[in-house]
Amino acid sequence: MLQLQTLREDHEKIVVALKKRNLDAAPIIAKILELDQQRRSIQAQLDNTLAESNKLSKEIGMLFKSGKASEANQLKEKTSALKETTKQLGEHLNESAVALQEQLYLVPNIPHESVPAGNSEEDNEEIFNAGQIPKLADDALPHWELAKKYDIIDFELGVKVTGAGFPVYKGKGARLQRALIAYFLDKNTEAGYTEVQLPLMVNEASGYGTGQLPDKEGQMYHVQADNLYLIPTAEVPITNLHRDEMLSESDFPIKYTGYTPCFRREAGSYGAHVRGLNRLHQFDKVEIVRIEHPNHSYDALDDMVQHVKKILGELKLPYRILRLCGGDLGFTAALTYDFEVFSTAQDRWLEISSVSNFETFQANRLKLRFKNSDGKTQLAHTLNGSALALPRVLAGILENGQTDKGIKIPEVLIPYCGFDLID
RNA sequence: GGAGGAAUGGCAGAGUGGUCGAAUGCGGCAGUCUUGAAAACUGUUGAGGGUCACACCUCCGGGGGUUCGAAUCCCUCUUCCUCCGCCA
Structure with a gap:
């Protein structure tokens, strides 16, 4: 499996190199980069949501410690909405990651420069x-x-x-x-x-x-x-x-x-x-x-x-x-x-x-x-x-x-x- | 097959609900000292994602759950250890 980072950085070179295998990899690599983009964007949304709920949890912890239970309970309610968002984003992220993985599995290794071109x-x-x-x-x-x-x-x-x-x-x-x-x-x-x-x-x-x-x-x-x-x-x-x-x-x-x-x-x-x-x-x-x-x-x-x-x-x-x-x-x-x-x-x-x-x-x-x-x-x-x-x-x-x-x-x-x- | 115990960073090994990504030791790296090395001392050091760089997020065997919050509690799977049984 090729590394995503390599695909991001050198996709043009990779497409050229894979031609030696008589493979037009341009469409699949384009798809991979698109899925990668998609995955990262979902990941970013999820991370932000998690960051927020982590922050709230800490605050709740502090409030309980200092005996302000009613304030803490108020904050608790705010977290339930975040939980639902987290769950959905998590599912999307998972689907996206699986789709990306499936495509990555389809790309063969890049032939070494000494590999001759040829069909059979x-x-x-x-x-x-x-x-x-x-x-x-x-x-x-x-x-x-x-x-x-x-x-x-x-x-x-x-x-x-x-x-x-x-x-x-x-x-x-x-x-x-x-x-x-x-x-x-x-x-x-x-x-x-x-x-x-x-x-x-x-x-x-x-x-x-x-x-x-x-x-x-x-x-x-x-x-x-x-x-x-x-x-x-x-x-x-x-x-x-x-x-x-x-x-x-x-x-x-x-x-x-x-x-x-x-x-x-x-x-x-x-x-x-x-x-x-x-x-x-x-x-x-x-x-x-x-x-x-x-x-x-x-x-x-x-x-x-x-x-x-x-x-x-x-x-x-x-x-x-x-x-x-x-x-x-x-x-x-x-x-x-x-x-x-x-x-x-x-x-x-x-x-x-x-x-x-x-x-x-x-x-x-x-x-x-x-x-x-x-x-x-x-x-x-x-x-x-x-x-x-x-x-x-x-x-x-x-x-x-x-x-x-x-x-x-x-x-x-x-x-x-x-x-x-x-x- | 039955009954118990365990799984934490490169390795060993603490940690039983909040400031724990995680003490300590070893190892690694950098430095001081030395002609050089060793020893000693000082500093540094997990992985993955993300970002121009930060921020931030995830990961304490795998999966699921409880909770505002899980390395820590519950369920389940896998593996290892001890005892019993069986057996090449």
Whole structure:
């Protein structure tokens, strides 16, 4: 959520910047400023009324103390009219504030200046490409065929137990998945991220804090009886660890990593692009999250990108990095780098990590602030990234590692797996 | 599940109807002293709204109520603590 103050001061610049998202924000911002004006005017009236009744109350108190009860009782009558006014103004103020809040929730984050213009993923800017795409044999199989051939992932069993998009990992498939989780967590903690284990369900306030609510309500599984949501990413519980906090500058940087399953309804997805591990309702992910001083958040973002590069380099997977264009940028992000691994057998790129700076967009909702060196309260910056999302990494390993003899495991994973070949 | 107790500023912790946005301590910031630092001393220091700046308004876990007036009384919800029961 953008700050009202920023909208008041820079609305013209913001409208220009949001054009990158192919959004004409002028009407909604005009509406917001109008509602803001309205709210302030009601607030001023209410404040004046309250000031008057506060004054009268004090006088009444004094009169009672000095024994002038009849004068006090006279004044009391004057306050009853004020009470009615206060009540009405309070209701108006509330309606006005709610209307304003609703509009504010509709405005996405302002794209960073480096974000390229564009409509769709076609317009994302490739900023890095890690070399050669391996040449596979003509009879190379996509990962879902490999999974079946070696009996390491069973999609049909998942359908029986739960439904489509909930695979069952078996044998070396399960072990490889566990190995990847442990390997990622080790790499992240080596890089200074504190490991956390988290609740897999969050309350409404947390959903609003990181921006999943109200914008993406339909994408989360909702446990109605308790009004809780299954997390779509560890970003939600991790970032909310610091909701409603006042930090000091010396607390920065704050760095966490956490492994969690992630749950996504993915309503409306179907077809070849969601086959196998490409898109699931439940998948595993290791996330990194940082809370940073605004002056350092873009250095932190670069640092996260370098970190993910290092991991992918060790896994020896063919990948590239994209800077997302305005049209593809998520609602809450100011700048996002996507990492994609090449699925050789499918002949397409699969997103395996998304690293973003949210600047103050989440912090504003989270009330995540710090005292700066001038002693002033300021919003912190939040960032997060996948390091990494498991299923597509697994797909990449299976497809790119297939040989006549079986699937070769990347060397760095062998100590974690206890085997070097799936056959 | 039953019975009690509690929730106050960055933190700890007073405050049981009016001059309380709130004592005190710690922490933070500024200064004195010092070559520098520490210690000591002095001052300052909650958040949000509002204003050109003041004024002013709101906030003592959340919501509702009583009252001219609520941190303080009542109802309700949430969370935490103690005891009993149950249980991985």
